[in-house]
Amino acid sequence: MKPSASAEGEHTAVYFDTVTKRFDDVAALNAVTLGVGRSEFVTLLGPSGCGKTTLLKLAAGFLGPDGGSISIEGKRVNDIPTYRRGIGMMFQNYALFPHMSVADNVAYGLKTRRVPKADRDKRVADALALVKLKGMENRKPRQLSGGQQQRVALARALVINPTVLLLDEPFSALDKSLRTSMQVELREIQRRLGLTTIFVTHDQGEALSMSDRVAVMSEGRIRQLGSPVDVYRSPADPFVASFVGDNNRLRGQFVSMQAKQAIVALGDALVRVPGESLSGLEKSAAVDLFVRPEQFDVVAPEEPCTIKGSVVAQIYQGGHVDLQIECSGGAGERLLVRSPGEQAVLRWPMGAPVGVAIQADQCSAFPAA
Amino acid sequence: MNQQPFLRIFTAPATLCAVGFIAAMVAVLQYSLRAYVPGSLDPGGFTLANFADLLKPLYARVFLDTVVVCAMTAVVTLIVGYPLAYALVRVEQPILRSILLVIVVTPLFLGEVVRTYAWIIVLGNNGFINSLLLSLGLIGKPLQLMFTPFGVVVALVHVTLPVMVIMLAAGLSHIDRDYSRAAESLGAGPIRVFLTVTLPLSLPGVVAGTTTAFAWTFSAFATPQLIGGGRVNMISNLVYQLGFSSFNFPFAATLCVAGLALTALVLGLLQLASRPLRKIEVH
Amino acid sequence: MIPRSTYQKVLGWVGLLAVLVIVAFLVLPAAVVTIAAFNDKPILSFPPQTWSWRWFGRALAYEDFRQGFFNGLIVTAWSSTIALCVGGMFAFVIDRYKFPLKSAIEGILISPLVIPHFTVGLGFLILAAQVGLSRGFAVVVICHVILVLPFVLRSVYVSLRNLDQSYEHAAASLGAGPLRVLTTVTLPLLLPGLVSGWLFAAILSFNEFTASLFVTSQRTQTLPVAMYNYVREFADPSMAALSVMYIVGTAALIAFANAFLGLGKVLNIEQSH
Numbered sequence: 061m062k063p064s065a066s067a068e069g070e071h072t073a074v075y076f077d078t079v080t081k082r083f084d085d086v087a088a089l090n091a092v093t094l095g096v097g098r099s100e101f102v103t104l105l106g107p108s109g110c111g112k113t114t115l116l117k118l119a120a121g122f123l124g125p126d127g128g129s130i131s132i133e134g135k136r137v138n139d140i141p142t143y144r145r146g147i148g149m150m151f152q153n154y155a156l157f158p159h160m161s162v163a164d165n166v167a168y169g170l171k172t173r174r175v176p177k178a179d180r181d182k183r184v185a186d187a188l189a190l191v192k193l194k195g196m197e198n199r200k201p202r203q204l205s206g207g208q209q210q211r212v213a214l215a216r217a218l219v220i221n222p223t224v225l226l227l228d229e230p231f232s233a234l235d236k237s238l239r240t241s242m243q244v245e246l247r248e249i250q251r252r253l254g255l256t257t258i259f260v261t262h263d264q265g266e267a268l269s270m271s272d273r274v275a276v277m278s279e280g281r282i283r284q285l286g287s288p289v290d291v292y293r294s295p296a297d298p299f300v301a302s303f304v305g306d307n308n309r310l311r312g313q314f315v316s317m318q319a320k321q322a323i324v325a326l327g328d329a330l331v332r333v334p335g336e337s338l339s340g341l342e343k344s345a346a347v348d349l350f351v352r353p354e355q356f357d358v359v360a361p362e363e364p365c366t367i368k369g370s371v372v373a374q375i376y377q378g379g380h381v382d383l384q385i386e387c388s389g390g391a392g393e394r395l396l397v398r399s400p401g402e403q404a405v406l407r408w409p410m411g412a413p414v415g416v417a418i419q420a421d422q423c424s425a426f427p428a429a
Numbered sequence: 430m431n432q433q434p435f436l437r438i439f440t441a442p443a444t445l446c447a448v449g450f451i452a453a454m455v456a457v458l459q460y461s462l463r464a465y466v467p468g469s470l471d472p473g474g475f476t477l478a479n480f481a482d483l484l485k486p487l488y489a490r491v492f493l494d495t496v497v498v499c500a501m502t503a504v505v506t507l508i509v510g511y512p513l514a515y516a517l518v519r520v521e522q523p524i525l526r527s528i529l530l531v532i533v534v535t536p537l538f539l540g541e542v543v544r545t546y547a548w549i550i551v552l553g554n555n556g557f558i559n560s561l562l563l564s565l566g567l568i569g570k571p572l573q574l575m576f577t578p579f580g581v582v583v584a585l586v587h588v589t590l591p592v593m594v595i596m597l598a599a600g601l602s603h604i605d606r607d608y609s610r611a612a613e614s615l616g617a618g619p620i621r622v623f624l625t626v627t628l629p630l631s632l633p634g635v636v637a638g639t640t641t642a643f644a645w646t647f648s649a650f651a652t653p654q655l656i657g658g659g660r661v662n663m664i665s666n667l668v669y670q671l672g673f674s675s676f677n678f679p680f681a682a683t684l685c686v687a688g689l690a691l692t693a694l695v696l697g698l699l700q701l702a703s704r705p706l707r708k709i710e711v712h
Numbered sequence: 713m714i715p716r717s718t719y720q721k722v723l724g725w726v727g728l729l730a731v732l733v734i735v736a737f738l739v740l741p742a743a744v745v746t747i748a749a750f751n752d753k754p755i756l757s758f759p760p761q762t763w764s765w766r767w768f769g770r771a772l773a774y775e776d777f778r779q780g781f782f783n784g785l786i787v788t789a790w791s792s793t794i795a796l797c798v799g800g801m802f803a804f805v806i807d808r809y810k811f812p813l814k815s816a817i818e819g820i821l822i823s824p825l826v827i828p829h830f831t832v833g834l835g836f837l838i839l840a841a842q843v844g845l846s847r848g849f850a851v852v853v854i855c856h857v858i859l860v861l862p863f864v865l866r867s868v869y870v871s872l873r874n875l876d877q878s879y880e881h882a883a884a885s886l887g888a889g890p891l892r893v894l895t896t897v898t899l900p901l902l903l904p905g906l907v908s909g910w911l912f913a914a915i916l917s918f919n920e921f922t923a924s925l926f927v928t929s930q931r932t933q934t935l936p937v938a939m940y941n942y943v944r945e946f947a948d949p950s951m952a953a954l955s956v957m958y959i960v961g962t963a964a965l966i967a968f969a970n971a972f973l974g975l976g977k978v979l980n981i982e983q984s985h
């Protein structure tokens with residue numbers, strides 16, 4: 061079901077083969093290769109300007125690639141214009157036609173396909189029912205709330221049974237609670253219809269919670285392609301480690317390799333970390349450890365620990381507590397540590413000296429740049 | 430894939446128009462290099478004599494007068510137009526704003542003839558101003574306002590004022606009011622705010638407005654013709670006379686070419702002079 | 713020292729006074745013409761001793777004015793419509809595409825803004841003679857198209873700039889080909905810009921005088937040319953009466969345009985807050 065990134069298989073719905081796109085002197089996309097499986101939900105995640113929208117526009121055909129090829133359902137589409145690609149697209153600002161009613165907006169794609177009126181009316185009604193907008197047929201887009209407009213845009217893209225659904229930051233204009241419910245709803249509909257979907261966002265929470273696979277992009281390249289768990293637990297490089305989720309970066313020194321694990325010295329303490337990315341390093345080469353806030357254990361200062369410090373801030377988050385811990389000695393580095401349960405507030409009061417231990421084999425490590 | 434649908438169909442008519450217009454300008458240029466054959470509508474052979482004739486005092490004088498009238502009109506229009514543009518942009522009540530806008534814009538679309546005619550009635554010996562001043566006993570005999578450079582400039586200011594106001598207002602409206610609010614909050618009085626913030630930021634609009642006012646005045650025909658009455662002659666009047674009274678189209682064309690060169694020179698100088706200003710353009 | 717509030721008040725009054733004086737200067741000719749138009753005597757006098765409507769009747773009945781009016785309508789209808797099509801299409805390609813000679817063609821079509829109308833008029837007069845075109849409506853219309861084209865180009869271009877391309881992309885993604893996108897999405901969304909561009913062009917063309925003086929003949933003369941000839945020959949208030957009708961008509965059109973299209977937006981002078 062999940063094809064590899066580098067080869068096009070029979071389950072591949074959309075395939076970008078070493079696609080390059082330049083704008084004047086800016087390389088917006090640099091030899092990007094990406095396969096999206098049929099019925100798969102793939103998210104493009106990356107900082108602003110990394111080329112997400114550009115990749116989506118290439119798939120849609122609003123732009124043509126400068127190099128490489130793009131296929132949809134095994135057919136090369138480089139030279140096929142947007143309107144013959146059979147895609148469905150949802151835009152950040154919805155792009156609902158302001159001069160048409162809700163029903164006419166949804167019917168637009170069916171009219172271009174010359175669907176007979178009776179059939180068309182039925183499909184429009186079904187699509188509006190699917191997004192829970194019955195009874196709004198005759199309103200104009202400006203008479204709808206943001207969330208309702210969003211649903212019309214979704215219905216309009218779905219009603220034509222697209223081969224691929226492309227979404228460019230569709231939820232970024234919604235408030236948080238509405239966004240969460242739309243995320244759930246979209247994912248449900250996508251699963252039910254088995255729609256191949258490429259979704260663009262720069263919100264990593266959205267990416268991790270919705271996707272089958274996430275492609276993390278930066279500067280026109282895909283840095284890592286993997287399941288949300290892969291991307292979160294085993295980032296492929298320092299960029300992915302610091303971009304996806306909260307992370308603490310700690311500078312250490314390489315000591316030795318033991319089987320698949322590496323030993324890294326952090327001050328006086330030794331830490332065991334996954335070693336694949338460190339193979340071939342010389343002794344005492346600089347190493348960056350990336351440790352997630354929840355991969356620390358906070359302990360009493362006299363217990364065995366990796367780093368000593370004191371609590372400088374407590375941020376109560378409801379289910380858990382975020383502690384900022386200033387390391388003793390050194391340049392006053394601060395660690396973000398996540399401690400489950402509310403007792404932490406009382407147990408580690410402000411100013412209290414604490415020890416911090418890294419959970420065995422949990423963090424990721426890369427040779428320092 | 431055809432990424433540029435309609436490119437050819439949509440460019441063709443415009444290209445045709447551009448070619449037609451260029452052809453008309455080339456026709457003028459070509460005529461300016463032809464000899465005048467008295468009594469004939471067709472020009473003679475190629476010659477540079479027309480351009481040499483430009484240096485005759487009679488014609489040099491008209492050029493000078495034209496530039497002086499245009500420059501005076503542009504400056505006066507700027508001074509008179511600025512407060513109005515400022516008011517147009519800053520007035521808050523929608524109704525007042527609309528009224529002001531219609532008052533400013535309507536003359537723009539009235540055409541030169543109607544407006545010039547109105548000024549004849551205002552400035553004439555039996556006209557409004559003289560009648561008013563006479564009945565108030567302020568003057569003994571009518572003032573000579575018609576057929577004077579003063580009258581021509583007043584009427585031309587009226588003709589160019591709307592376009593100046595619109596260009597100034599366009600410049601002023603894009604200045605964020607927060608700049609002046611910020612200056613006010615720093616303790617600057619209204620005059621200081623105006624001189625140190627609003628005025629410098631509106632300079633691009635000032636340059637655009639002055640440029641256009643100059644070009645429009647240069648183009649004016651009916652106003653100098655009817656209000657100048659032959660005593661204030663501008664290039665436009667001379668071109669028409671040469672063409673339709675003596676059928677000397679070659680020399681008329683020469684005057685047009687020289688006029689174009691002069692406009693280009695003045696507009697170029699204005700652009701050059703305003704180059705340092707562009708640094709402070711907003712956004 | 714004067715307290716600041718008093719000082720600001722005085723400044724406000726001075727500003728208001730200045731604006732009122734300038735507005736008075738702007739409307740003075742129109743007011744004076746209106747008074748003159750109702751003067752019963754054929755000779756100008758202020759204030760008029762006796763009043764009448766008769767000059768309005770004379771103006772409406774005067775054959776040159778009637779003919780000029782209808783000629784003007786013909787020329788305006790053709791030239792503004794042609795300019796709208798030509799300028800609208802070209803604004804579209806300027807906004808969207810890169811192609812050779814783009815800025816050259818654009819520059820040429822914008823240049824009539826700063827080229828004196830008598831030069832343009834003379835150019836088309838000579839050109840018409842050279843290509844053997846008689847001095848009929850065609851020359852006048854072509855000349856007017858060139859003169860109003862810059863305004864149409866600008867008006868449509870501004871609306872195109874403000875048109876979010878995602879509407880067209882959305883339509884294309886729904887299977888609409890370029891022509892369908894153009895007719896069902898782009899044109900309807902552009903309508904206000906097109907209407908204001910057309911209105912602009914029509915008013916300018918109807919009022920164009922200097923170039924028309926060169927390219928019209930006795931048979932094709934437009935209203936401003938007829939008025940000019942009248943002013944040169946006669947001094948009775950018929951022309952004042954016609955001017956009043958003209959001013960009222962134009963002001964009404966402008967007020968209409970302002971109410972329905974928002975002149976501030978068209979002229980790009982909305983205050984940014």
Ligand SMILES: Nc1ncnc2c1ncn2[C@@H]1O[C@H](COP(=O)(O)OP(=O)(O)OP(=O)(O)O)[C@@H](O)[C@H]1O
Nearest residue numbers: 083084086088107108109110111112113114115262
């Ligand atoms: N039409 C264009 N002309 C020139 N450069 C462009 C154009 N479109 C995009 N770029 C450049 O290409 C790069 C990628 O842009 P893109 O819009 O794909 O970024 P993005 O990942 O979608 O960012 P965001 O999260 O801000 O939407 C950027 O550096 C951008 O400046």
Ligand SMILES: [Mg+2]
Nearest residue numbers: 112113114228
């Ligand atoms: Mg984007």
